[in-house]
Amino acid sequence: MNSSVENWATQVRAGDVRAISRALTAVENGDEAAQLLLRELFPSTGRAWRIGITGAGGTGKSTLVNSLAAHYRAQGKPVGVIAIDPSSPFTGGAILGDRVRMQGHATDDGVFIRSMASRGAWGGLAQATADATLLLDAAGKESIFVETVGVGQDEIEIARVADCTIVVLAPGAGDEIQALKAGLLEIADIFVVNKADHDMGGDFAKQILDMSSLGSSRGDWQPKLIRTVATEGKGVEELAQEIGRFRDAHAEAHHRHTREVEYWKNWLLRFVHHRVIEQITKSDSTGQRLDAIAAAIASRQENPYAAAEQLLSQLSISRKKN
Amino acid sequence: MNSSVENWATQVRAGDVRAISRALTAVENGDEAAQLLLRELFPSTGRAWRIGITGAGGTGKSTLVNSLAAHYRAQGKPVGVIAIDPSSPFTGGAILGDRVRMQGHATDDGVFIRSMASRGAWGGLAQATADATLLLDAAGKESIFVETVGVGQDEIEIARVADCTIVVLAPGAGDEIQALKAGLLEIADIFVVNKADHDMGGDFAKQILDMSSLGSSRGDWQPKLIRTVATEGKGVEELAQEIGRFRDAHAEAHHRHTREVEYWKNWLLRFVHHRVIEQITKSDSTGQRLDAIAAAIASRQENPYAAAEQLLSQLSISRKKN
Numbered sequence: 001m002n003s004s005v006e007n008w009a010t011q012v013r014a015g016d017v018r019a020i021s022r023a024l025t026a027v028e029n030g031d032e033a034a035q036l037l038l039r040e041l042f043p044s045t046g047r048a049w050r051i052g053i054t055g056a057g058g059t060g061k062s063t064l065v066n067s068l069a070a071h072y073r074a075q076g077k078p079v080g081v082i083a084i085d086p087s088s089p090f091t092g093g094a095i096l097g098d099r100v101r102m103q104g105h106a107t108d109d110g111v112f113i114r115s116m117a118s119r120g121a122w123g124g125l126a127q128a129t130a131d132a133t134l135l136l137d138a139a140g141k142e143s144i145f146v147e148t149v150g151v152g153q154d155e156i157e158i159a160r161v162a163d164c165t166i167v168v169l170a171p172g173a174g175d176e177i178q179a180l181k182a183g184l185l186e187i188a189d190i191f192v193v194n195k196a197d198h199d200m201g202g203d204f205a206k207q208i209l210d211m212s213s214l215g216s217s218r219g220d221w222q223p224k225l226i227r228t229v230a231t232e233g234k235g236v237e238e239l240a241q242e243i244g245r246f247r248d249a250h251a252e253a254h255h256r257h258t259r260e261v262e263y264w265k266n267w268l269l270r271f272v273h274h275r276v277i278e279q280i281t282k283s284d285s286t287g288q289r290l291d292a293i294a295a296a297i298a299s300r301q302e303n304p305y306a307a308a309e310q311l312l313s314q315l316s317i318s319r320k321k322n
Numbered sequence: 323m324n325s326s327v328e329n330w331a332t333q334v335r336a337g338d339v340r341a342i343s344r345a346l347t348a349v350e351n352g353d354e355a356a357q358l359l360l361r362e363l364f365p366s367t368g369r370a371w372r373i374g375i376t377g378a379g380g381t382g383k384s385t386l387v388n389s390l391a392a393h394y395r396a397q398g399k400p401v402g403v404i405a406i407d408p409s410s411p412f413t414g415g416a417i418l419g420d421r422v423r424m425q426g427h428a429t430d431d432g433v434f435i436r437s438m439a440s441r442g443a444w445g446g447l448a449q450a451t452a453d454a455t456l457l458l459d460a461a462g463k464e465s466i467f468v469e470t471v472g473v474g475q476d477e478i479e480i481a482r483v484a485d486c487t488i489v490v491l492a493p494g495a496g497d498e499i500q501a502l503k504a505g506l507l508e509i510a511d512i513f514v515v516n517k518a519d520h521d522m523g524g525d526f527a528k529q530i531l532d533m534s535s536l537g538s539s540r541g542d543w544q545p546k547l548i549r550t551v552a553t554e555g556k557g558v559e560e561l562a563q564e565i566g567r568f569r570d571a572h573a574e575a576h577h578r579h580t581r582e583v584e585y586w587k588n589w590l591l592r593f594v595h596h597r598v599i600e601q602i603t604k605s606d607s608t609g610q611r612l613d614a615i616a617a618a619i620a621s622r623q624e625n626p627y628a629a630a631e632q633l634l635s636q637l638s639i640s641r642k643k644n
Contacts, residue, residue, distance in 0.1 A: 275630075304586060305364065312597055
């Protein structure tokens with residue numbers, strides 16, 4: 001077992017596409033093997049730069065990420081892309097396939113693109129995303145894009161995974177105010193107005209700049225607004241430069257360490273949470289007990305607050321040592 | 323202590339506005355007193371009907387809820403409204419005040435309106451919302467509206483709290499496809515197209531009906547689409563009738579019990595989760611330990627997977643008996 005995990009880790013470190021792919025599937029499924037692998041790979045991580053890209057649907061994020069990936073590839077830099085796809089929390093399954101996204105990068109081993117389905121609540125997706133970036137980090141990807149769709153809590157959670165967050169807006173999409181209200185204003189390190197050849201481009205950009213002057217969450221960094229037309233590659237070079245500028249401003253050891261400590265605090269909380277929920281819901285006997293307790297509460301035979309305390313007192317969440 | 327909680331509970335049961343208000347503040351702040359009170363009140367609950375109303379900003383949800391509340395009040399039914407306000411996860415604080423929402427109901431003790439700020443992740447808001455509806459239930463509110471803004475995971479979570487979920491859309495708001503992709507299609511028991519006097523009203527309604535024919539999450543219930551102009555009270559009566567029709571279809575004992583068991587399962591999971599996170603982050607000594615572990619991981623001195631296992635093994639999450 002251990003030697004097979006070691007082999008697997010060696011393959012991932014060497015950038016083997018099939019080994020990475022298999023590892024990401026294990027992460028997505030929450031397999032225990034994924035954790036053993038990540039534990040093995042962890043010392044080889046810490047070099048990648050994680051770039052979160054978020055915004056509502058229809059703003060052209062995927063095209064933008066593809067253009068940025070091509071830009072980095074032209075400079076010979078290894079790139080990873082994790083695309084969190086819009087999908088129902090009840091039916092699961094990614095809408096966009098990896099194959100669709102591979103257009104233009106299909107024969108290039110230096111870029112790794114992977115779609116992950118948006119899962120239900122409980123922070124499972126943020127955990128899987130964090131683990132996936134760790135894997136691609138160990139595989140030597142210098143820049144890792146994490147692309148999400150939407151303007152909700154998920155995006156805020158995923159932004160915490162990224163070192164730099166780009167919020168993409170498009171004039172006329174009609175959701176900019178909503179996006180900003182939802183908290184995207186505060187997580188943006190860089191604003192992109194894509195489809196900037198649109199009639200309203202100028203006014204729209206001014207409006208966003210006015211709102212963004214309220215400040216960002218990254219200390220004294222003032223988010224800039226970059227105008228792009230991703231389908232034509234316009235503004236992509238400028239965006240890459242701005243990403244570089246942000247990186248330079250935050251690469252200083254103390255700054256990066258502070259961010260990393262925050263990152264791992266969130267990671268530990270998610271991990272513990274995940275394990276607790278897993279123990280309560282996935283174990284057969286405990287799952288049945290949970291159903292029985294819920295039924296007793298529903299018929300007012302038991303008090304939920306008393307029942308919850310009892311459930312907590314019986315919880316034993318440490319796994320056997322491997 | 324116990325006798326003061328008993329007095330408080332008696333006041334809440336009697337519908338005393340100040341006692342309810344104080345209780346909701348305690349729930350919002352996660353005070354231990356709130357839990358003692360809820361434990362005391364639980365046997366008096368189970369009669370209220372919880373109606374979730376969600377949709378993107380600008381669709382006129384608040385006006386619709388106010389009109390519905392007025393409609394129920396005209397029939398002499400006690401009504402409660404919990405409005406989850408759009409607010410930043412970093413700064414907290416509700417944008418809309420209760421006072422703004424009280425327009426037209428200010429002197430009516432039969433309606434209780436309360437705004438709650440949208441909190442960070444970890445399901446804290448869903449838990450607080452569930453507890454708030456339980457309080458209003460004990461206070462004798464027959465219909466409780468839970469109003470949320472947005473199209474993300476929060477709304478899906480909060481929909482689980484409601485007995486009936488209304489998704490409000492408006493023609494030209496431009497976010498309908500996004501809303502549906504995000505999973506709102508599946509949680510809707512009733513669709514409302516508000517501002518239906520708008521030019522595109524007809525086409526838009528047809529489009530939504532086509533999409534909604536894919537089915538809802540409530541067994542064989544087929545969600546209808548109601549067209550309203552909330553500002554003029556148009557369609558509100560029809561909507562109230564449709565809510566009644568849904569209620570009648572699901573009031574059958576077995577049906578309601580099944581939903582209630584699911585509700586309390588989710589509630590128990592949230593409760594346990596909440597307590598675990600609380601123990602790790604709020605206790606002074608543990609909080610410091612978490613910081614130290616995160617710092618050691620950030621500098622690659624410790625392995626996060628090993629550290630998380632150790633954290634789990636040391637977790638002791640049961641509270642002393644009261």
